[in-house]
Amino acid sequence: MAEIKKANGLIDWLDQRIAIRTLTKVLMTEYWVPKNINFLWAMGVVLLVLFTMLFVSGLFLLMYYKPDTNLAFNSVNYTIMTEVAYGWLWRNIHAVSASMVFLIIYIHMFVGIYYGSYKKGREIIWISGMLLFVLFSAEAFSGYMLPWGQMSYWAAVVITNLFGGIPFIGPDVVEWIRGDYSVADATLTRFFMLHVCLLPVLILSVIALHFYTLRVPHVNNEEGEHLDFELEAKKYMEGQKKESKVIPFWPAFLSKDIFVVFIFLTLFFFLVCYNYGFALDPINFDPADNLKTPAHIYPEWYFLWSYEILRGFFFSADFGLAMFGLANVIFFLLPFLDRSHVVDPAHKRPAFFIWFVLLLVDMIVLTIFGKLPPEGANVWVGFGASVIFIGLFIMLPLITRCEKGGVK
Numbered sequence: 001m002a003e004i005k006k007a008n009g010l011i012d013w014l015d016q017r018i019a020i021r022t023l024t025k026v027l028m029t030e031y032w033v034p035k036n037i038n039f040l041w042a043m044g045v046v047l048l049v050l051f052t053m054l055f056v057s058g059l060f061l062l063m064y065y066k067p068d069t070n071l072a073f074n075s076v077n078y079t080i081m082t083e084v085a086y087g088w089l090w091r092n093i094h095a096v097s098a099s100m101v102f103l104i105i106y107i108h109m110f111v112g113i114y115y116g117s118y119k120k121g122r123e124i125i126w127i128s129g130m131l132l133f134v135l136f137s138a139e140a141f142s143g144y145m146l147p148w149g150q151m152s153y154w155a156a157v158v159i160t161n162l163f164g165g166i167p168f169i170g171p172d173v174v175e176w177i178r179g180d181y182s183v184a185d186a187t188l189t190r191f192f193m194l195h196v197c198l199l200p201v202l203i204l205s206v207i208a209l210h211f212y213t214l215r216v217p218h219v220n221n222e223e224g225e226h227l228d229f230e231l232e233a234k235k236y237m238e239g240q241k242k243e244s245k246v247i248p249f250w251p252a253f254l255s256k257d258i259f260v261v262f263i264f265l266t267l268f269f270f271l272v273c274y275n276y277g278f279a280l281d282p283i284n285f286d287p288a289d290n291l292k293t294p295a296h297i298y299p300e301w302y303f304l305w306s307y308e309i310l311r312g313f314f315f316s317a318d319f320g321l322a323m324f325g326l327a328n329v330i331f332f333l334l335p336f337l338d339r340s341h342v343v344d345p346a347h348k349r350p351a352f353f354i355w356f357v358l359l360l361v362d363m364i365v366l367t368i369f370g371k372l373p374p375e376g377a378n379v380w381v382g383f384g385a386s387v388i389f390i391g392l393f394i395m396l397p398l399i400t401r402c403e404k405g406g407v408k
């Protein structure tokens with residue numbers, strides 16, 4: 001153990017015991033970020049803010065929520081919304097954050113795709129990000145069940161039923177997930193455990209992993225330029241701040257992020273106070289009733305694109321289920337399906353740019369039609385858009401192989 005000297009203030013006292021100065025350097029003042037990145041690179045920090053908001057508002061809701069099928073609905077819609085001081089505010093913050101987190105995750109993902117930030121050397125950043133997407137999806141689904149309204153109940157019935165499509169063991173898996181023959185009290189309590197305990201712990205761990213994966217390959221930049229971070233950092237520390245292509249995470253980079261976060265929060269609190277309705281389905285304000293199926297069951301907007309793929313192959317439920325499963329994991333494979341190793345933004349990759357625009361438009365079409373009843377022309381649009389989605393991922397290796405830097 002190093003010799004402990006008389007400390008010169010609290011920081012020095014901590015530094016002698018837990019190397020707080022070295023930690024600050026490694027994590028903040030000597031953690032280098034490229035200069036040429038735009039506001040879209042602030043989405044990661046916006047996501048972190050949203051996760052914190054979900055966590056804190058969730059703690060307040062947890063103080064009054066009752067995980068029991070006889071009490072859950074009233075504990076949310078009566079106790080929290082009308083009896084508890086500012087209970088409505090915490091609920092709106094929680095619901096709006098849940099919706100916004102997906103909007104920002106999709107933006108963050110598409111920014112990564114546009115700039116090729118998943119490519120050679122950055123695969124694990126992408127894969128850990130996708131793990132976060134899956135964990136957030138599970139967190140949102142389990143949370144949606146908790147108010148025990150009509151949509152909570154019927155979405156749980158529909159989604160847990162999907163596992164019945166697994167060959168041989170399907171029905172046993174459904175019963176195992178539900179903890180009962182049908183969606184019931186045991187189902188609610190286990191999803192409550194997942195929502196407030198296991199999934200948040202996993203999400204926190206994977207966020208830490210996601211941040212760690214950025215350390216070695218470093219954050220990409222607008223031009224996809226390969227930077228020698230050590231050299232650029234040296235220039236910066238020697239006072240050549242203008243010539244250097246990097247800035248320290250703190251204070252230079254984070255101050256830009258904080259500016260974007262505040263603009264985002266202005267919009268966020270406007271929605272929380274005046275337009276929270278979009279984040280809460282009106283049908284879910286009716287208590288769960290297992291004898292009354294809603295005329296039209298659909299998930300929240302952020303799951304609609306994959307839900308539409310599930311329904312899209314209307315001629316075979318099993319095939320639809322397989323494609324739905326595929327659609328949910330296919331993004332994991334992106335770094336391996338894109339065969340070009342050149343990191344360039346999409347506007348410098350003509351064929352990839354068309355692929356990117358088609359994917360974006362197709363997912364918007366799937367989302368719109370996922371909300372509409374599956375009748376008449378809707379069925380065919382859903383089918384077409386689902387085929388295009390799968391087709392785009394099959395085409396990707398072929399397109400990118402022909403690009404510069406493509407691996408045959």
Ligand code: HEM
Nearest residue numbers: 041043044045047048109112117126129130132133219220
């Ligand atoms: C709550 C979830 C998430 C958090 C808190 C988070 C946070 C961050 C942060 C702070 C950064 C660095 C700055 C930036 O580029 O924004 C980053 C980078 C990145 N994230 Fe995420 N992220 C999350 C989810 C995801 C998801 C779902 C994906 C996609 C699969 C993803 C893929 C990436 C990639 C590829 C980068 C590197 C960007 C680059 O090098 O330019 N992240 N993330």
